[in-house]
Amino acid sequence: MGAVWGILAVAALLLTLGTGSAVGQTRTPGIDVSRWQGTINWTQVRGSGIRFAWAQATRGLTSPNGNFVANMNNGKSAGVYMGAYHYAFPGNNSAQTEADYFWNLAGPYIKADGLTLMPMLDMEVWTGHVGASSYTQWANQWCNAIIAKAAAKGVTVKPVIYTSACMACNFNTGIAQWGAFIANYNGQNPSTGTPWSSCSNCNRWGTWHFWQYTDTGSVPGISGNVDRDMYNGSVTSLVNNWIAKAASSSGPVIVDNSQSGFSASSSWITATSATDKYGSNYRYRSTQAISDQAIWTGNLATTKSYTVSAWWSQGSNRSATAPYTVYHSGGSTTVQRNQQINGGSWRSLGSWTINSGSNQVRLSCWTTTGYVVIADAIKWE
Numbered sequence: 001m002g003a004v005w006g007i008l009a010v011a012a013l014l015l016t017l018g019t020g021s022a023v024g025q026t027r028t029p030g031i032d033v034s035r036w037q038g039t040i041n042w043t044q045v046r047g048s049g050i051r052f053a054w055a056q057a058t059r060g061l062t063s064p065n066g067n068f069v070a071n072m073n074n075g076k077s078a079g080v081y082m083g084a085y086h087y088a089f090p091g092n093n094s095a096q097t098e099a100d101y102f103w104n105l106a107g108p109y110i111k112a113d114g115l116t117l118m119p120m121l122d123m124e125v126w127t128g129h130v131g132a133s134s135y136t137q138w139a140n141q142w143c144n145a146i147i148a149k150a151a152a153k154g155v156t157v158k159p160v161i162y163t164s165a166c167m168a169c170n171f172n173t174g175i176a177q178w179g180a181f182i183a184n185y186n187g188q189n190p191s192t193g194t195p196w197s198s199c200s201n202c203n204r205w206g207t208w209h210f211w212q213y214t215d216t217g218s219v220p221g222i223s224g225n226v227d228r229d230m231y232n233g234s235v236t237s238l239v240n241n242w243i244a245k246a247a248s249s250s251g252p253v254i255v256d257n258s259q260s261g262f263s264a265s266s267s268w269i270t271a272t273s274a275t276d277k278y279g280s281n282y283r284y285r286s287t288q289a290i291s292d293q294a295i296w297t298g299n300l301a302t303t304k305s306y307t308v309s310a311w312w313s314q315g316s317n318r319s320a321t322a323p324y325t326v327y328h329s330g331g332s333t334t335v336q337r338n339q340q341i342n343g344g345s346w347r348s349l350g351s352w353t354i355n356s357g358s359n360q361v362r363l364s365c366w367t368t369t370g371y372v373v374i375a376d377a378i379k380w381e
Contacts, residue, residue: 027191028052028231028238032085032120032212035065037222042071042078044221051235052081054120057106060089060098072109076116081243083117084109085162088142091128095141103149112155112246114239119146120160120181126170136174143178147299147358156245156299158260158358160210165195169202176263177297177360179242181210181229188213190230206266208232209242247301252381255296257283264294267365268375274313276344278377282312285365286372287319293362294375300356303329307351307381308361312374314343319371325362328352336367339374346379354380 030052033040045053055071057063065071068084075082084106088098102119110116121142123135132138143159150157160179163171168182182195195211196203210231217228231238241260255261256279257270268283283294300306308326312318318339325334326349335349349361361378 026234028233028235029190030054030081030210030229030231031217031219031222032056032227032229033071033222035067037067037224037226039067040071040074041221042074042080045075045219046078046080048220050080050219052083052117052229052231052238054083054085054117054229056122057084057086058098058102059087060092061101063105068105069109076113079115081115081117081238082109083120083160085120085122086142087122087124088139089125089127090123090130090132090135090138091125092130094131095138096131096145099142099145099149103146107149107153110150110155110157110244112244114243116155116244118157118160118179118242118244119150120162121178122162123170124163124167126167134172135170136172139171139175139178144358148356150244151247151299151301151357154247154301156247156301158242158297158299160242162210162212165197166199166202168204169199171202171204173204173265173292176205176265177295178263179209179260180205180207181212182208183212185212185214190228203266206264206268209260247299252379253298253300254377254379255298256377257281257294257375261297261299262295262375263297264375265292267292268294274315274343276313278311282374282376284372284374287365287367287369289366289369291364291366293325293364294373296361296378298359298361298378298380300354300359300380303355304353305351306354308349308354309346309379309381310337310349310361310363311346311377311379312337312339312343313376314339314341316340317372318343319367319373321367322373323364323367324349325364326350326352327360327362328354 032054034056086102129138162181165184184195190213320338
């Protein structure tokens with residue numbers, strides 16, 4: 001896309017967004033910035049309708065963006081939700097090494113202040129993956145390291161992965177537990193289009209959360225071109241799902257299928273008809289001898305014994321052997337539950353000692369065929 005499109009896009013967003021609310025607005029505009037944008041007037045940026053931004057903090061084991069701290073502080077002061085991002089070199093360093101370097105600079109600005117966008121991992125270099133068997137494992141190691149560092153200071157985060165639509169083929173479905181920030185300059189209207197207009201076979205998430213739709217955008221307060229982004233939801237959704245929160249040291253941690261802590265492929269279909277569901281909807285999938293899991297990721301504040309429970313809607317077409325795998329400090333344990341009965345309430349999967357930080361429960365479709373498995377909600381308590 002050219003600069004003319006960037007100007008038109010800003011004008012359109014000003015008409016529909018401005019500083020007030022827009023009737024029917026379902027997507028939220030943002031930007032991402034690096035050293036190339038220089039000094040930014042964030043008050044003007046926010047006044048143009050931009051609601052969120054990522055600022056580059058680190059690149060491999062360097063810190064090229066001297067404006068990072070100013071961007072984080074001034075962006076938040078102007079009312080823009082600000083996140084820090086790391087440009088990865090997985091072929092040069094281990095994920096832990098790069099996570100440590102990123103956190104040393106960005107960590108002080110990743111807070112539960114109501115204005116911190118989730119940290120983002122920029123994956124564009126595909127020359128190897130030090131200390132990991134795949135790019136997915138390397139990215140997962142980086143994300144889990146950041147989650148643990150944030151949890152240690154009482155902050156709950158869920159990182160976002162940036163990549164282009166076609167380069168997403170370098171990942172497997174294990175990447176789907178994180179946010180999807182997909183680059184595709186396809187010329188589609190960012191308010192109605194999709195970054196998966198090409199290379200849809202590389203869509204490991206079954207969806208997208210953020211879309212970088214041009215690198216030649218124009219925004220008041222920034223000199224020259226800037227990357228323009230769109231969030232696939234409202235501002236309220238952005239705040240509820242992608243803003244860092246204070247870790248809770250008491251009370252249960254519940255992850256519903258409609259929240260950012262849940263991920264599943266597009267083969268897991270969204271449904272609303274069951275009256276005994278948790279929340280507004282649930283996901284289901286036909287049983288099949290294939291590895292395709294629904295994943296719940298909960299961020300736990302302390303290491304202790306937790307009872308892990310599942311909620312499902314019951315029915316005669318449900319699996320009687322739905323296989324849940326719970327991850328804990330001793331490894332993982334798979335248990336089967338009969339989803340034909342006992343729906344509409346919390347049902348224990350068992351109790352285990354579980355470490356603080358990011359922990360998962362997975363539901364597989366690999367069980368007796370001819371039924372469906374229901375992925376609704378998980379609770380750690």
